[in-house]
Amino acid sequence: MKYDQLIIYYFSGTGNARNAARWIINIARERGIKTHLINIDRLKTVDMPEITSKTLIGFCSPTHGFNLPPIAINFLLKIPKTKKTDAFILNTRAGMKLNKLFLPGISGIAQLLAALILLLKGFRIIGMQPLDLPSNWLLVHPGLKQKVVDSIYTRCNRIVNNFATNIFNGKRKYKALLSVPIDLTLIPISLAYYFIGRFFLAKTLIATNACTNCNLCISQCPVEAIKPVNDKPFWTYKCESCMRCVNLCPHRAIETTHGFSSLLIFVSSLVISPLLLSGLKYLDVLDFVYKNEITKGIWLIIDVVFLLIFIFISYGVLHFSMKFKFVNTIITYTSLSKYKFWRRYKAPKVTINL
Ligand SMILES: Cc1cc2nc3c(=O)[nH]c(=O)nc-3n(C[C@H](O)[C@H](O)[C@H](O)COP(=O)(O)O)c2cc1C
Ligand code: SF4
Ligand code: SF4
Numbered sequence: 001m002k003y004d005q006l007i008i009y010y011f012s013g014t015g016n017a018r019n020a021a022r023w024i025i026n027i028a029r030e031r032g033i034k035t036h037l038i039n040i041d042r043l044k045t046v047d048m049p050e051i052t053s054k055t056l057i058g059f060c061s062p063t064h065g066f067n068l069p070p071i072a073i074n075f076l077l078k079i080p081k082t083k084k085t086d087a088f089i090l091n092t093r094a095g096m097k098l099n100k101l102f103l104p105g106i107s108g109i110a111q112l113l114a115a116l117i118l119l120l121k122g123f124r125i126i127g128m129q130p131l132d133l134p135s136n137w138l139l140v141h142p143g144l145k146q147k148v149v150d151s152i153y154t155r156c157n158r159i160v161n162n163f164a165t166n167i168f169n170g171k172r173k174y175k176a177l178l179s180v181p182i183d184l185t186l187i188p189i190s191l192a193y194y195f196i197g198r199f200f201l202a203k204t205l206i207a208t209n210a211c212t213n214c215n216l217c218i219s220q221c222p223v224e225a226i227k228p229v230n231d232k233p234f235w236t237y238k239c240e241s242c243m244r245c246v247n248l249c250p251h252r253a254i255e256t257t258h259g260f261s262s263l264l265i266f267v268s269s270l271v272i273s274p275l276l277l278s279g280l281k282y283l284d285v286l287d288f289v290y291k292n293e294i295t296k297g298i299w300l301i302i303d304v305v306f307l308l309i310f311i312f313i314s315y316g317v318l319h320f321s322m323k324f325k326f327v328n329t330i331i332t333y334t335s336l337s338k339y340k341f342w343r344r345y346k347a348p349k350v351t352i353n354l
Contacts, residue, residue: 002170003028003086007036007049008058009079011072011222013242015347016092016133019153020160021060024090027164040075041222048080056167057087057123059114062136062242063094065193066108066186069240071223076117088127088167089114089176095132095156097148102155104132108186111176127167128176131156136243136345138337139204139256143247143345153348199308202239203315204261205246207232209328210253217245217254234319237312246337247344257318259334264314268307276303 006028012018018039025035036049051057061072068076068091091114093105107130115125133156134149135141144152166173202225207217217233218226225238226245233245233254246254280286280299289299321327336342 001031001033002054003033003056003168004054005034005036005049005052006056006058007038007051008060009038009040009046009075010058010060011040011062011069011075012060012092012347013062013069013222013240013244014136014247014345015350016131016136017060017062017090019347019349020090020092020131020133020156021058023157023160024058024060024164027161028168031168033168040071042224043075046075046078046080051082051085055085056126057085058090059087059118060090060092061110061114062092063105063107063110064240064242065197066106066110066183066190067194068110068113069242070194070198071240073113073117076114076121079118079121082122084122084124086126087118087123088129088173089118089125090127090129090131090160090163091176092131092133094135094137095152096135096144097152102132102152104130105135106182106186107176107179108183108190112180112183125174127163127173129159129163129173130176130179131159133347134345136247136347138243138246138342138345139201139241139258142336142341143343145343149345149348196304196308198241199237200261200311201241202235202237203311204241204257205235205239205254206257206260206318206322206331207249208253208255208322208332209325210251211249212251212253214250217249220248221245230320230323232319232322235315243345247346252344254337255332255335256337257331257334258336260318260331264311268310272307272310273303276306 008021010017010021021037025037028035061068089111091107091110093107095105096103111128134144134152163173211232223238223240225236226233227236280289289295332338
């Protein structure tokens with residue numbers, strides 16, 4: 001037997017990566033392999049069970065913004081160095097289905113970055129598998145219908161069985177490498193999401209007056225991003241938009257503020273940026289700023305920082321204003337997630353503790 005121990009570390013916002021990790025664990029158990037399934041939520045240090053030459057390490061995580069979520073990157077950076085321990089990576093992505101056609105998500109650098117970090121830590125990558133489980137990005141689209149979810153799950157279960165059987169038999173499987181040309185093209189977007197986009201998205205969730213202060217969202221957030229402020233959950237910039245809280249809230253009290261966020265984008269791009277530019281003109285430094293690519297780049301960073309500050313302040317004001325009935329009503333009814341057709345998404349077999 002090639003492996004006698006399997007350790008899988010996983011992060012999962014809404015349960016897809018967790019389910020995929022469990023499928024692999026079950027196959028390993030059927031083969032008499034000793035297994036450890038470790039959730040990296042709120043993990044401060046990485047304690048690794050004793051590793052031998054017959055140990056296989058697995059790492060499962062969703063894809064966020066054509067990249068790994070920051071919690072997953074931070075975890076990989078903390079993982080202890082090793083000497084040629086075999087490892088595989090599985091990233092879940094936004095799977096969809098159009099009639100009978102299964103549509104894949106896009107990994108971007110999610111697989112490549114994980115592989116690079118693990119290689120630098122001394123691991124030997126023996127498998128890289130993307131997995132198109134149902135998309136959970138509620139900010140962008142409603143949760144998929146149950147029938148579609150079930151059908152995507154059946155397909156993915158087959159793919160994982162195949163992948164796990166192959167790697168346990170000592171074969172190497174690098175399905176993720178097929179999309180490398182597309183993944184590399186998307187690097188600028190992955191970086192923009194990591195350094196800017198995710199901070200904006202962190203400020204798109206809000207608790208409406210339907211909130212009963214049960215604190216479930218606070219206790220279940222994998223990165224402790226929600227704090228009670230003024231007796232209501234407040235989303236800090238640490239939020240990774242994993243969508244867990246939105247889906248778990250028993251009162252559907254968390255909305256995705258489509259109306260408010262669109263207004264913020266509109267005001268940021270059409271008011272704040274032009275205002276900053278007229279400030280440069282007024283100070284007579286516009287020619288200097290636009291002199292070369294470096295000064296233009298620095299200005300772009302300053303512009304983005306101002307926009308983020310504006311967004312953070314606006315979100316703070318919104319949070320405190322939600323106690324007024326008319327603000328709460330406007331925000332609630334301009335959020336698509338308020339409407340019944342905007343289904344929440346929870347992966348099959350997900351209980352509260354992911
Ligand atoms: C904020 C956010 C960003 C996402 N970005 C991507 C992406 O770049 N590519 C992709 O294929 N799926 C993307 N997705 C979809 C998830 O990766 C996918 O639904 C995954 O299966 C969720 O796994 P989980 O249930 O374990 O969290 C994104 C989802 C969210 C919430
Ligand atoms: S889970 Fe829902 S009801 Fe409970 S505190 Fe969070 S927003 Fe409020
Ligand atoms: S606040 Fe909600 S969406 Fe953000 S990381 Fe925590 S559970 Fe995920």
